[in-house]
Amino acid sequence: MMGPEVTWYLIVASILFTIGAxxxxxxxxxxxxxxxxxxxxxxxxLALIAxxxxxxxxxxxxxxxxxxxxxxxxxVVGLGLIVAMSRRRLPLDVDRMTTLRG
Amino acid sequence: xxxxxILVWIVWFAAAFACLGSGIAVVTFANxxxxxxxxxxxxxSLAVLYLLLSAEFVAAAQVLVYAGAVMVMxxxxxxxxxxxxxxxxxxxxxxxQVAAICAAGALLVEIVVAVGLxxxxxxxxxxxxxxxxxxxxxxxxxxxxxxxLAFEIxxxxxxxxxxxxxxxGAHSRRFDREVARR
Numbered sequence: 513m514m515g516p517e518v519t520w521y522l523i524v525a526s527i528l529f530t531i532g533a534x535x536x537x538x539x540x541x542x543x544x545x546x547x548x549x550x551x552x553x554x555x556x557x558l559a560l561i562a563x564x565x566x567x568x569x570x571x572x573x574x575x576x577x578x579x580x581x582x583x584x585x586x587x588v589v590g591l592g593l594i595v596a597m598s599r600r601r602l603p604l605d606v607d608r609m610t611t612l613r614g
Numbered sequence: 615x616x617x618x619x620i621l622v623w624i625v626w627f628a629a630a631f632a633c634l635g636s637g638i639a640v641v642t643f644a645n646x647x648x649x650x651x652x653x654x655x656x657x658x659s660l661a662v663l664y665l666l667l668s669a670e671f672v673a674a675a676q677v678l679v680y681a682g683a684v685m686v687m688x689x690x691x692x693x694x695x696x697x698x699x700x701x702x703x704x705x706x707x708x709x710x711q712v713a714a715i716c717a718a719g720a721l722l723v724e725i726v727v728a729v730g731l732x733x734x735x736x737x738x739x740x741x742x743x744x745x746x747x748x749x750x751x752x753x754x755x756x757x758x759x760x761x762x763l764a765f766e767i768x769x770x771x772x773x774x775x776x777x778x779x780x781x782x783g784a785h786s787r788r789f790d791r792e793v794a795r796r
Contacts, residue, residue, distance in 0.1 A: 515622030519737050524630045530722040535641035537714035543646040547653050551637050565667040568741025573669050574761050581768045585775030587684050591691045592782035598695050599786040
């Protein structure tokens, strides 16, 4: 294979996943929590595609495309929830959203 | 090492560092608008990495669906809500942030140990692939033969998400009317 081995891609993927997890844990704005979730999903996608290339089996790419569709659905529902929260004048702060009742 | 190999390494390093740098930028920027723009850079550099892994169709879908459609929706919502900045690192780190950084570090160690134990000795032998690996034709064939069920379930998931988005919007509109009546 030309260029880096699968190990290098896995290192990038795991660091990316950790950065996303850090964002989900640290940030308070639900918008940035959603953006960090996207980073976590992309770290997992990179690992899937790296292993697909390593095994010579395109099923990993199929899985990555399915993850992309699920991520798009998740963004639709998450952004809908955030817009509904802001319309009800609830604080856009995940530390202060502690009850399920609106 | 021939010239082509060195070129691939250079492109890989540029894409990987852009990817990690823009990921850190997403987490650290105070303004959500800048975070979303940094995420677009992250997705674009990931598409370059996908191309190096000969996943052409996934790279194209990444740029079109993620960096295009999903991020435009994000930017619209951020514009609608107004870019409220929360200063994440103001006033020194709190105990919560220290605990979060420790948890993320533990997660990284856990991933490395798990992958290393499970697959550490099998990461060297690389499979050889044909020229059509990862092409739209190959992906389409796999989606309509071996993975037909996943394909159909994906369409149902997207439909449910669209209906859920409409219902969430309708609920908050009804709430607006109730507030106006009071």
